Structures are given as structure tokens and as C-alpha cells.
Amino acid sequence: MEQKGMLIVLSGFSGAGKGTVVKELTKDDNYRLSVSATTRKPRPGETHGKDYFFISKEEFEDMIRKNELLEHAQYVENYYGTPRNYVQSQLDQGYDVILEIEMIGALNVKTKFPEAVLLFVTPPNAKLLRDRLTGRGTEDDTTVAKRLARASEEVEFMDKYDYIVVNDDLQTCVNEVKSIIVASRNKATNNINFINNIKYELNEIAKGVN
Amino acid sequence: MEQKGMLIVLSGFSGAGKGTVVKELTKDDNYRLSVSATTRKPRPGETHGKDYFFISKEEFEDMIRKNELLEHAQYVENYYGTPRNYVQSQLDQGYDVILEIEMIGALNVKTKFPEAVLLFVTPPNAKLLRDRLTGRGTEDDTTVAKRLARASEEVEFMDKYDYIVVNDDLQTCVNEVKSIIVASRNKATNNINFINNIKYELNEIAKGVN
Numbered sequence: 001m002e003q004k005g006m007l008i009v010l011s012g013f014s015g016a017g018k019g020t021v022v023k024e025l026t027k028d029d030n031y032r033l034s035v036s037a038t039t040r041k042p043r044p045g046e047t048h049g050k051d052y053f054f055i056s057k058e059e060f061e062d063m064i065r066k067n068e069l070l071e072h073a074q075y076v077e078n079y080y081g082t083p084r085n086y087v088q089s090q091l092d093q094g095y096d097v098i099l100e101i102e103m104i105g106a107l108n109v110k111t112k113f114p115e116a117v118l119l120f121v122t123p124p125n126a127k128l129l130r131d132r133l134t135g136r137g138t139e140d141d142t143t144v145a146k147r148l149a150r151a152s153e154e155v156e157f158m159d160k161y162d163y164i165v166v167n168d169d170l171q172t173c174v175n176e177v178k179s180i181i182v183a184s185r186n187k188a189t190n191n192i193n194f195i196n197n198i199k200y201e202l203n204e205i206a207k208g209v210n
Numbered sequence: 211m212e213q214k215g216m217l218i219v220l221s222g223f224s225g226a227g228k229g230t231v232v233k234e235l236t237k238d239d240n241y242r243l244s245v246s247a248t249t250r251k252p253r254p255g256e257t258h259g260k261d262y263f264f265i266s267k268e269e270f271e272d273m274i275r276k277n278e279l280l281e282h283a284q285y286v287e288n289y290y291g292t293p294r295n296y297v298q299s300q301l302d303q304g305y306d307v308i309l310e311i312e313m314i315g316a317l318n319v320k321t322k323f324p325e326a327v328l329l330f331v332t333p334p335n336a337k338l339l340r341d342r343l344t345g346r347g348t349e350d351d352t353t354v355a356k357r358l359a360r361a362s363e364e365v366e367f368m369d370k371y372d373y374i375v376v377n378d379d380l381q382t383c384v385n386e387v388k389s390i391i392v393a394s395r396n397k398a399t400n401n402i403n404f405i406n407n408i409k410y411e412l413n414e415i416a417k418g419v420n
Contacts, residue, residue: 186373189369205343
């Protein structure tokens with residue numbers, strides 16, 4: 001099998017528990033979590049280089065110009081993006097790299113890295129999704145409306161993802177994600193060198209026999 | 211997630227250990243092994259309905275005419291084929307069905323069941339493949355030549371399979387096959403109803419909010 005790592009892109013509905021899934025995954029030493037760059041200010045408790053790389057607008061636009069970002073997008077006047085260098089170096093070393101990013105970014109990554117694996121995390125059914133979006137009535141109307149608008153947008157692109165992962169029982173969900181990563185490594189399209197090597201060897205044997 | 215079972219098609223090089231892999235898989239109650247029909251005579255120890263359905267040439271041709279076979283092929287004057295009824299009924303009940311069949315049959319199944327998952331089992335490297343094909347010099351030339359011709363044919367279609375599975379350590383190999391089955395169940399294309407249901411529900415909530 002080929003040695004290069006897999007690029008795993010994780011998105012999902014608000015409240016689906018993406019963060020917890022990612023946390024569980026990164027307990028395994030084979031996975032590396034990509035850290036995004038952003039121009040927004042750090043919130044209390046957030047660490048530079050761990051939660052985000054907090055950089056200035058000028059630095060961010062410089063990275064765009066130098067093609068140093070895998071993807072980037074703008075939300076509420078702030079830039080968010082994935083630095084390419086870290087991702088590429090980890091993949092080259094054979095680590096699987098996890099990007100936890102929004103839909104637009106995810107679909108952009110897929111156009112640049114067609115072999116990237118796109119996963120969408122969702123609650124197990126629409127009723128639970130509704131409960132999480134509406135906060136069972138405890139959230140104010142603006143928050144509910146915002147979450148709803150976002151989810152309605154996301155659901156239209158859900159079928160552009162490669163895989164749908166239900167987060168009902170956390171451990172089951174994490175195991176499914178791990179299975180998807182194993183399966184992706186076994187895809188024939190990710191093992192062209194292996195196949196060509198076997199072809200070559202069979203040819204050599206045939207020469208020896210005839 | 212949808213409840214229907216997955217159709218798993220397993221092929222592989224001679225000596226790659228397909229049979230052992232299948233045996234391990236069917237220890238798990240969720241998997242059902244499809245039994246092929248054939249017109250060849252049973253060998254000592256083979257049981258009708260377990261190893262094969264041993265039927266006459268007339269019966270087989272009748273099944274072809276009635277479209278009761280998922281795929282069929284002819285080798286050395288004998289017919290081999292996969293009865294459709296058993297496979298379909300197990301899938302409908304939510305069981306994963308494993309077909310251990312030859313390349314031609316496998317590719318035929320894929321055209322009829324595009325959602326079928328095609329796995330090709332191979333030794334870990336070309337040197338081991340050669341050893342198994344040549345029997346380390348203990349086999350007669352005709353046997354070696356026959357295996358080699360077959361492998362050379364198969365290798366040309368290896369990239370038509372969805373997944374390549376290396377059988378080096380048996381348990382690793384079996385776990386990879388299981389991961390591939392889990393991943394297949396999570397494919398977005400296999401969860402269109404689930405996605406549509408969520409879309410519908412989000413629409414309903416939006417109506418209630420506005």
C-alpha cells in the first residue's frame with residue numbers, strides 16, 4: 001500500500017458534535033489536526049497555534065497572494081483559511097490530516113485535492129436536529145433563525161460530501177470515521193503505484209517463463 | 211442511516227487467501243455468503259447448497275432465460291453463476307451479502323448493481339505473488355503457466371475494482387474489509403433518503419419560524 005497520509009475534511013450541522021469527534025480522533029497518534037489561520041481576535045482561553053493562528057489582515061492577504069492557503073473564506077468581515085505547508089508536510093510523512101472546516105472551505109479543498117475525503121457529521125434524525133437548532137425553546141429568535149439559515153444552506157450541499165456520519169453514540173461515530181479513513185487508504189485509485197508494480201513484476205515473470 | 215444491506219464482491223489472485231478471508235467474515239452474523247450455481251460435478255467433500263448449487267445444464271440455461279442470475283460465466287465448458295433471489299432477499303432484510311467470484315462476474319455485477327462494492331485481494335508484494343504463482347518451483351510448468359496467464363489477465367482489471375485489500379496478516383485484512391463495508395454504508399450516495407428527510411424537516415421548521 002502507498003505510504004502517503006489521507007486528507008480528511010470534517011464538516012457538519014451546528015450542534016452535531018464535530019469538535020468532540022475530532023478530539024477523540026486526535027487521541028490516536030496517526031492523526032494530525034490542521035490549525036486554521038484567522039484574522040479574528042482570539043476569544044478568552046484560545047491559544048495561538050493551537051486553536052488558530054491569529055494573524056493580521058495584511059498577513060492573511062499576503063498568504064492568499066503567495067498561494068500559501070489550501071482554502072479560505074470570509075465570514076462577518078474576518079478571514080479564515082487553511083495553511084497549505086503544515087498539511088502537505090504531514091501528509092508527506094504519512095500522517096492523516098484532519099481539517100474541521102465549513103462547507104464552502106470543504107468543497108474548495110475537494111477541487112484542489114480530489115483525493116481528499118469529505119465527511120459530514122449530523123445528528124441521527126431530523127427531530128434531534130430541530131431540537132439542537134431551536135435549543136428546545138431556550139434560545140432567542142435571532143440565534144435560532146441564524147442557525148436555521150445556516151443549516152438550510154448546508155443541507156443543500158450535504159450530498160456533495162463523500163460520506164455522511166451520524167453522531168448518536170460518540171464511540172460508534174468515531175469508529176465509523178476511522179473505518180472511512182481505512183477504506184479510503186484501500187481505494188484502488190489511491191493504490192495506482194502498487195497496481196503498476198504488480199503489473200510490472202508479472203510481466204517480468206512472464207518473460208522468464210517464455 | 212438506510213437499512214438495506216451492502217453487496218460485497220470479493221475477487222483476487224490465486225493464492226491470495228480469499229477463501230480464508232471470507233470464512234473469517236462469515237463468523238460475523240451480519241454477513242451472508244452467496245452460494246453460486248454451477249453445472250460442474252461436485253468434488254469429494256462438496257455439499258449441494260453450501261459449496262455450490264449443483265444443477266444441470268438445462269436448469270442453468272433456464273435460469274439464464276428467466277433472468278434469475280445476477281451474473282454468470284462459462285469456464286472450461288461449465289457454467290457458474292449467482293442466483294439473484296437469495297442475494298436480493300438478504301439485502302432487503304438488511305444483511306450484507308458477500309459474493310466470492312471471478313473478475314468477469316465481478317465486473318458484470320457492478321454494471322447491474324452500481325452500488326455493489328468490489329474488493330480485490332492480493333498478496334502484499336509482487337515477490338510473494340510470484341512465489342505463490344510459481345509454487346517456489348514445486349509446481350509443474352503447465353500449472354505455473356496457467357496461473358500466470360490468469361493473473362496477467364486479472365491484473366489488467368485490478369483498477370476497475372473499488373478497493374485493493376492486501377492479505378499479509380489475516381486479521382488486519384479482515385478488519386480492512388469490515389472497515390470498507392462500514393464506510394460503504396456511510397457513503398452519501400447510499401443515504402439519499404436520509405438526506406432528503408433532513409431537507410424536508412428543515413423546510414418544515416422554516417415554515418414554522420417564518
